[in-house]
Amino acid sequence: MRLADLCAALQLTAPAANPEVSGVTHNAAWVSPGDVFVAIRGAKVDGHSFAQQAAQRGAAAIAGEGWPLAEACPLPYVEVHSARAALADFATELEGNPSRRLKVVGVTGTDGKTTTSWLTAHLLRSAGLDTGLLSTVGYQLGDGALQHFPAHFTTPEAPQVQATLRQLADTGGQAVVLEASSHALALERVRAVEWDVAIWTHLSSEHLDFHGTLEQYFAEKRKLIERSPFAVLNADDPWTQRLKLGQHVTYSTEGNRADWQAQHIEEQSGGLAFKVVSPAGTFDAFLPMIGRFNVSNALAGMAAAHHLGATAEQLAAGLASFAGVPGRMEQVTRQTSMPSSLGPRVIVDFAHTPPSLEKALGTLRATTSGQLIVVIGSAGGPRDPSKRGPLGEVATRLADEAVFTEEDCRDTPLSDILSAMAGGAQAAGRSNYCLVPDRREAIGHAVRLAGPGDTVLLAGKGPEETLERLNETVPWNEVEEARAALELWG
Numbered sequence: 279m280r281l282a283d284l285c286a287a288l289q290l291t292a293p294a295a296n297p298e299v300s301g302v303t304h305n306a307a308w309v310s311p312g313d314v315f316v317a318i319r320g321a322k323v324d325g326h327s328f329a330q331q332a333a334q335r336g337a338a339a340i341a342g343e344g345w346p347l348a349e350a351c352p353l354p355y356v357e358v359h360s361a362r363a364a365l366a367d368f369a370t371e372l373e374g375n376p377s378r379r380l381k382v383v384g385v386t387g388t389d390g391k392t393t394t395s396w397l398t399a400h401l402l403r404s405a406g407l408d409t410g411l412l413s414t415v416g417y418q419l420g421d422g423a424l425q426h427f428p429a430h431f432t433t434p435e436a437p438q439v440q441a442t443l444r445q446l447a448d449t450g451g452q453a454v455v456l457e458a459s460s461h462a463l464a465l466e467r468v469r470a471v472e473w474d475v476a477i478w479t480h481l482s483s484e485h486l487d488f489h490g491t492l493e494q495y496f497a498e499k500r501k502l503i504e505r506s507p508f509a510v511l512n513a514d515d516p517w518t519q520r521l522k523l524g525q526h527v528t529y530s531t532e533g534n535r536a537d538w539q540a541q542h543i544e545e546q547s548g549g550l551a552f553k554v555v556s557p558a559g560t561f562d563a564f565l566p567m568i569g570r571f572n573v574s575n576a577l578a579g580m581a582a583a584h585h586l587g588a589t590a591e592q593l594a595a596g597l598a599s600f601a602g603v604p605g606r607m608e609q610v611t612r613q614t615s616m617p618s619s620l621g622p623r624v625i626v627d628f629a630h631t632p633p634s635l636e637k638a639l640g641t642l643r644a645t646t647s648g649q650l651i652v653v654i655g656s657a658g659g660p661r662d663p664s665k666r667g668p669l670g671e672v673a674t675r676l677a678d679e680a681v682f683t684e685e686d687c688r689d690t691p692l693s694d695i696l697s698a699m700a701g702g703a704q705a706a707g708r709s710n711y712c713l714v715p716d717r718r719e720a721i722g723h724a725v726r727l728a729g730p731g732d733t734v735l736l737a738g739k740g741p742e743e744t745l746e747r748l749n750e751t752v753p754w755n756e757v758e759e760a761r762a763a764l765e766l767w768g
């Protein structure tokens with residue numbers, strides 16, 4: 279496509295030179311010959327300072343909110359009102375607006391996005407739709423292998439979103455489920471995606487380092503609901519009442535008035551049994567997952583899949599065959615032949631906010647006959663330091679013993695993080711915790727403390743593949759760490 283045609287499609291003024299353009303990126307190091315390099319003024323640097331690098335890599339043009347440098351721009355320059363919006367619009371145009379060829383389900387909320395996304399994709403596949411998935415733990419084209427983008431993102435930047443949607447649509451994909459983080463909505467990563475269904479899980483305080491206030495965080499997340507012609511909303515979340523409602527259905531696991539209800543919920547050791555009362559019909563369901571909150575995620579996924587055509591029979595069969603999400607309430611099995619019942623139950627979970635830790639511990643308590651032990655840390659850097667004390671409080675209130683340890687402390691002294699977590703426990707008058715800074719040792723310590731009938735929850739890392747320390751990033755596999763500790767047990 280010629281630059282002038284691309285500009286005309288987006289009602290932008292084209293520069294005099296009119297090169298052929300084939301792609302778009304915001305990262306100078308990712309430029310391929312023929313790309314438009316969109317220079318974003320970021321929070322840390324101005325992308326314009328990488329214009330020369332982009333030119334050397336063969337960029338055809340640069341777009342930005344105004345050329346700011348004394349030297350002349352090395353390439354044709356397209357001036358835009360918002361660089362991030364332009365990045366998304368260029369990508370959408372160059373990829374041929376692929377979301378129009380797919381049924382697109384967006385999932386937002388503080389917790390539950392990944393699980394709900396995986397459940398929804400599985401339910402749509404069970405109903406016969408070739409369905410892709412873009413989520414925190416990777417992306418899938420159809421039911422193919424789990425793949426990863428270069429950076430660790432819930433929602434990648436717009437060029438990657440649009441390219442993946444196109445690849446999916448070009449290879450026979452019929453639907454896609456896309457996790458939409460608040461960062462993605464704020465930074466235009468999912469601008470121009472044409473949604474069919476938006477799912478709201480729930481809202482609680484998170485990412486305030488980025489959004490500033492809870493109100494702003496809510497304002498970003500609500501965009502997904504406002505942009506979608508149909509929404510699936512959580513009647514148990516007070517924020518739902520503040521969403522501007524178009525066509526929608528609601529769901530509840532707490533007996534609130536809602537279109538989709540789960541009743542008679544039984545937390546069994548092998549999963550969750552409940553009765554669904556819904557517009558699709560009334561039926562018994564079994565979900566082989568631990569965690570009462572997953573009933574809520576399942577209702578949301580069923581409501582979305584039903585809107586896209588899944589029947590009650592397909593929904594029930596789909597739930598029953600769900601294999602779970604890596605690192606989400608994942609029970610660690612031993613490699614040796616020793617029966618699991620002879621040791622403690624060890625669960626790896628991604629819960630890293632006070633509300634999600636509260637829910638994870640609450641639900642494990644319900645299925646634990648003995649002691650409940652938790653290993654938990656809190657991230658360093660600017661990421662929500664205010665949650666460290668509350669995490670310490672929740673851990674010591676709901677577990678019998680808490681082990682506070684490292685979790686991506688980055689440039690924050692680990693001792694400061696551990697003191698803040700201990701401070702939260704002490705302020706509540708509790709001493710049932712210990713500090714074990716090294717995460718591997720913390721896991722070993724917790725597993726050694728536990729006996730048959732006990733549960734050890736390893737919270738916060740889930741399926742992440744690295745552990746970030748002050749001067750190093752080490753490869754990490756929480757399930758393997760847990761398995762190694764279990765092998766030494768007893």
Ligand SMILES: CC(=O)N[C@H]1[C@@H](OP(=O)(O)OP(=O)(O)OC[C@H]2O[C@@H](n3ccc(=O)[nH]c3=O)[C@H](O)[C@@H]2O)O[C@H](CO)[C@@H](O)[C@@H]1O[C@H](C)C(=O)N[C@@H](C)C(=O)N[C@H](CCC(=O)O)C(=O)O
Nearest residue numbers: 304305306318320321322323325328431432433459461462
């Ligand atoms: C807080 C946040 O989201 N920041 C994003 C933001 O960074 P920024 O504004 O600081 O950008 P910057 O570093 O100043 O760079 C400005 C521009 O120069 C370009 N650049 C910069 C350096 C260089 O060498 N070459 C180059 O071309 C950059 O690509 C960028 O376009 O814009 C960048 C790209 O334009 C993103 O990569 C970056 O995400 C960072 C890496 C990040 O960690 N984001 C996380 C927090 C995130 O997005 N998380 C959410 C939610 C997770 C959850 O719910 O838990 C997610 O969706 O993953």
Ligand SMILES: Nc1ncnc2c1ncn2[C@@H]1O[C@H](COP(=O)(O)OP(=O)(O)OP(=O)(O)O)[C@@H](O)[C@H]1O
Nearest residue numbers: 388389390391392393414571627628629634637638
């Ligand atoms: N509906 C829910 N309500 C509250 N907590 C939940 C819910 N679903 C999951 N959780 C908890 O939150 C943790 C994270 O779940 P999940 O990965 O599905 O959420 P997420 O929104 O994708 O989080 P992130 O964006 O940080 O990856 C789970 O391991 C569980 O402890």
